[in-house]
Amino acid sequence: MTRESPRPAALEWQVFRGSAAVSAGLLSVHQLRASCWARLRHNVYADSRLARDHALACRATLVRLPPGSVVVAGPSAATAHGLRSVAGLDDPVHLIVLGDRRVGTSGGTILHRVHLDPVDVCHRRLPGGSAEVPVTTPARTAWDAAVWLPLTDAVAIADALLFHRLVTPDLLAEVAARLADRPGGRRAAHTLSLADAAAASRAESVLRVRLFLAGLPMARARPPVLAVRPPLAWPEYRVALWCAPDRHSETVMINDGWLVLRFSPQREFSEVVREVRAALTARGCRTKRKQDVVESALSPNMR
Numbered sequence: 001m002t003r004e005s006p007r008p009a010a011l012e013w014q015v016f017r018g019s020a021a022v023s024a025g026l027l028s029v030h031q032l033r034a035s036c037w038a039r040l041r042h043n044v045y046a047d048s049r050l051a052r053d054h055a056l057a058c059r060a061t062l063v064r065l066p067p068g069s070v071v072v073a074g075p076s077a078a079t080a081h082g083l084r085s086v087a088g089l090d091d092p093v094h095l096i097v098l099g100d101r102r103v104g105t106s107g108g109t110i111l112h113r114v115h116l117d118p119v120d121v122c123h124r125r126l127p128g129g130s131a132e133v134p135v136t137t138p139a140r141t142a143w144d145a146a147v148w149l150p151l152t153d154a155v156a157i158a159d160a161l162l163f164h165r166l167v168t169p170d171l172l173a174e175v176a177a178r179l180a181d182r183p184g185g186r187r188a189a190h191t192l193s194l195a196d197a198a199a200a201s202r203a204e205s206v207l208r209v210r211l212f213l214a215g216l217p218m219a220r221a222r223p224p225v226l227a228v229r230p231p232l233a234w235p236e237y238r239v240a241l242w243c244a245p246d247r248h249s250e251t252v253m254i255n256d257g258w259l260v261l262r263f264s265p266q267r268e269f270s271e272v273v274r275e276v277r278a279a280l281t282a283r284g285c286r287t288k289r290k291q292d293v294v295e296s297a298l299s300p301n302m303r
Contacts, residue, residue, distance in 0.1 A: 006036050015046040015059040054079045054087040055127040061093040061109050069103050070095040071134045077141040080124040083160045085202050138167040139175040146191035147184035154191050156205035162197035198222040204231050214273045215287050237283035
């Protein structure tokens, strides 16, 4: 440590085990309580200047585990691939345990004991970290998320992986076919089939899926319409839903015979569903009941 910095150089911007730092003579137990360190887990500390995000939670979990015992998976793997919005600091870290390794459970961690093919593993550097760690590939990450997470979250991850060109529709179809006989395979295949590479944000993805769960046909994200790209649209019925005002683009579409609706987070979702359903029905669409959608397509018993 220097007079300019209260942190030993070896611990700057690092996540570390407190007992190891004390044993190495880098810090005292009293110094661990200083504001320049953030306590993340039992016996796990970090430089307090590090961003308090899900990547930090992953690093805090991995520092306690034997090297080579786990693979970062699901939304945690999506974070490793650069998707910062899919999970936060307080969300659980998802890990796949390799083989018959003995890994103790801890708070904030979900361990999965599932078969993992070597082709489904790659190495990435967690944001803020310096060392590469084993993570599932983008395609396997999307597949696992589709099995483990609620539909809205799973589709949002698949959308983001596609949007950032970390995976392709063909790769998603390939992993779904290859793992079709695994537990959750049918559910994963259905979920991945709903992904849309044009979805530009998690909010758009979640809204699209929520409308689908309400019994409406799945909307397309940002389809090209007269050089305009509405956030959500049903082109076959010429109905569009704008999530933010864009009067010029809306006018272009209205003049071409489109029904243009608006969504605002302040509006009751049920009201939005009624308005969209009425617009689609007026254009000849036959929508489903919400119960039919949930029971036929989204049951957790889909295997």
